[in-house]
């Protein structure tokens with residue numbers, strides 16, 4: 001028997017905190033929120049974080065901007081006016097932690113799109129300009145930048161590389177994957193990174209960290225999330241040799257990058273963004289899909305790959321569930337290595353977007369929600385809570401997946417920070433539509449509902465189709481661009 005389609009209760013239809021709480025309780029979730037937004041110095045969100053000093057600074061408040069690519073750099077990985085504008089808005093957001101800015105490739109073949117920024121010496125001046133713009137915008141609005149910390153996220157895109165043509169995949173992988181190889185055009189063993197190539201890659205990370213330092217970044221974020229290369233290595237159980245198999249081998253690259261940065265004499269602080277758990281890849285249910293309207297997400301058939309040894313933080317016997325045994329070890333390892341910031345995320349926007357960025361509306365390569373996205377929000381918040389409880393205070397923990405909370409984001413953020421479930425609340429998509437959401441909350445106790453991100457996913461759909469990213473529906477800068485019409489045309493269901 002076919003199950004009845006699930007009917008989504010949209011967040012703006014919940015008229016007050018009481019209704020939000022009732023809805024959350026009806027879903028059986030532990031997702032508490034404050035009764036009201038706290039204004040001024042009493043807000044948990046405006047407290048500094050005394051336990052961690054980054055480049056000699058203490059963070060002035062408890063919200064961060066997550067890294068977000070724009071697909072809008074030059075073909076040589078340099079900055080453009082759209083990139084400048086985004087970084088300026090990061091500064092205007094009031095967040096005291098810019099947790100990576102956007103993923104920057106450490107070398108040309110590791111780009112996820114031909115217009116991704118690159119942290120290479122030729123681009124150093126442009127990156128320094130971004131830091132300066134961000135600081136100036138922040139200084140003008142908030143009067144102080146002594147407590148503002150800026151990082152650059154460093155990456156190689158691995159399985160998702162498209163360095164030369166937005167339509168052509170040129171994947172490089174850590175290991176052969178029984179489900180993802182088919183989706184991402186991995187057809188030959190030559191696409192698997194050889195051990196010697198990894199050593200060359202580590203040299204590129206060390207070089208990119210030198211560029212970051214020279215450009216004025218306070219730290220580098222070593223991207224270990226979302227299925228990109230270093231995240232894939234964490235799940236390289238089936239890979240032979242020094243970079244696969246045991247936990248020690250699968251985390252060797254992280255240790256060698258940090259050792260390389262230190263050996264080069266670069267004192268820059270280190271952060272890590274981690275997908276703290278993962279599931280198997282999902283796809284739209286073909287039985288419930290129509291042209292232009294993908295069905296709800298269901299797991300790919302994984303019966304032929306059990307026990308599932310192709311991910312990190314995923315339960316081998318039941319890979320639609322998580323297992324935090326190794327992520328817990330990873331937290332301890334980060335602390336041992338002197339990592340200062342651990343930004344926790346989940347899954348991948350390419351193969352299980354519902355666990356990574358909960359949304360009411362799917363991106364063009366996604367699927368309809370099969371259940372209330374609050375379930376996915378609560379899962380991330382609870383995992384962060386568990387890992388925060390174990391992590392030493394020397395590690396600042398950043399939580400993810402708050403944007404879907406919309407009107408109730410400040411209420412939940414206040415609760416999670418006050419309760420110590422996370423040190424810092426990170427904002428992704430909400431920053432694109434409404435960078436000052438939490439600044440408005442703590443200053444006025446009220447939000448501008450017109451620009452609250454409604455998780456329309458256009459900022460993901462556009463780049464999936466070779467266009468620049470941005471909040472097309474709510475940010476006039478993008479609504480006015482020719483790409484807006486292009487996006488509209490490609491979203492029209494094909495007959």
Ligand SMILES: Cc1cc2nc3c(=O)[nH]c(=O)nc-3n(C[C@H](O)[C@H](O)[C@H](O)COP(=O)(O)O)c2cc1C
Pocket residue numbers: 066067068069070102103153223225226273345356357358400401402403404426427428429430459460469470
């Ligand atoms: C357009 C776009 C670009 C993104 N780029 C990056 C990135 O470069 N690095 C990264 O770690 N995460 C990236 N993410 C994921 C976000 O940082 C964040 O984890 C995700 O959007 C969930 O948080 P939210 O619910 O606040 O949006 C991106 C997300 C979006 C929507």
Ligand code: SF4
Pocket residue numbers: 429430432433452453454455456457458459460470471472473474
């Ligand atoms: S396009 Fe705008 S409203 Fe839609 S998810 Fe992105 S930021 Fe949110």
